[in-house]
Amino acid sequence: DFIRADFLLLLNCQAMFFGQVVTGAAGAGKSTYCDAMQQMLSAVKRPVSVINLDPACERYHDQPESSNSQNDAALGPKGIAPNPAAVDIQELVELKKVMETTNLGPNGGLMYAMEYVLENVDWLVEKIMPLEGHFLLFDCPGQIELFVASNVIRQIFKKLDEMLGGLRACVVHLVDSTSLSDGPMFISSTLTSLSAMIHLELPQINLISKMDNVRDTQFGLSFYTQAQDLQALVKRGNGILSKRQEQVLAGFAEVIDDYCLVGFTPFSVNEPKSVLATLLLCDKALGEPTLNTVQRDMPYY
Numbered sequence: 001d002f003i004r005a006d007f008l009l010l011l012n013c014q015a016m017f018f019g020q021v022v023t024g025a026a027g028a029g030k031s032t033y034c035d036a037m038q039q040m041l042s043a044v045k046r047p048v049s050v051i052n053l054d055p056a057c058e059r060y061h062d063q064p065e066s067s068n069s070q071n072d073a074a075l076g077p078k079g080i081a082p083n084p085a086a087v088d089i090q091e092l093v094e095l096k097k098v099m100e101t102t103n104l105g106p107n108g109g110l111m112y113a114m115e116y117v118l119e120n121v122d123w124l125v126e127k128i129m130p131l132e133g134h135f136l137l138f139d140c141p142g143q144i145e146l147f148v149a150s151n152v153i154r155q156i157f158k159k160l161d162e163m164l165g166g167l168r169a170c171v172v173h174l175v176d177s178t179s180l181s182d183g184p185m186f187i188s189s190t191l192t193s194l195s196a197m198i199h200l201e202l203p204q205i206n207l208i209s210k211m212d213n214v215r216d217t218q219f220g221l222s223f224y225t226q227a228q229d230l231q232a233l234v235k236r237g238n239g240i241l242s243k244r245q246e247q248v249l250a251g252f253a254e255v256i257d258d259y260c261l262v263g264f265t266p267f268s269v270n271e272p273k274s275v276l277a278t279l280l281l282c283d284k285a286l287g288e289p290t291l292n293t294v295q296r297d298m299p300y301y
Helices: 002-011 030-043 095-102 106-119 121-131 152-163 177-181 183-200 221-226 231-235 243-259 272-285 293-297
Strands: 017-024 048-052 135-139 167-176 204-209 264-266
Touching: 017 030, 017 183, 030 048, 030 135, 030 167, 030 272, 048 121, 095 106, 106 121, 106 152, 121 152, 152 167, 152 183, 167 177, 167 183, 167 272, 177 183, 177 204, 183 204, 183 231, 183 243, 204 272, 221 264, 231 243, 264 272
Parallel strands: 017 135, 017 167, 048 135, 167 204, 204 264
Antiparallel strands: none
């Protein structure tokens, strides 16, 4: 009840809409995260809707209607079931059709599709307007260039903020836990997280997803969650990397250390406490006025 009460306090703020912008590379678990978070929000009796912004995602098509009422059992291992999206961008533009009509490849076609969404953002606003009072989960495409090399996603959300009369959102950026076993991959993933933080200009929470698959790491888990002194990962290359590659990675690690902005929270969709802890982090990032002592003491994982 205290989680629901704090959310109602948020609704009294100036912003009309609240939500999470779920980002990350393809395969990081964005859509599964949205399913788990939607079920958690329903379990704590918050109205919630998923907005599919991926023109290439087919998982929301032809899903059976499900009840908004969910219990804790539905959040257990293998209990995460896909839910229909309240708004599906593929009603406006589909990547497959874009590729057929423009002769573009998957990457170029997705860039074209998202620019088309920006040009027709009033369609998206019209679909979202009836969802006032719902917490919104924006399931975004997995093409990382959209978040670190293009302005289109940032412009879409700025337009939504203006046209909806206020959209207070935080980014939830997912990094696959497989990167923990590969130093260069983790440095690259951390740099991508930093780029998204700077580029999107929104509060951001970085998650290491699929933590239930992690059995051991080269360094302790806290080393990866703090994401500091990543030069150690370059030094542990064991001669696999060329001198040039080591220099490039060392430069990336230095940039990450200089900014000192990125940190990660371990996350598993199969652990309800992990999903709830992430929800509380997001509430805080959105400007939650108070935090209950029980919430403050709750472990993140």
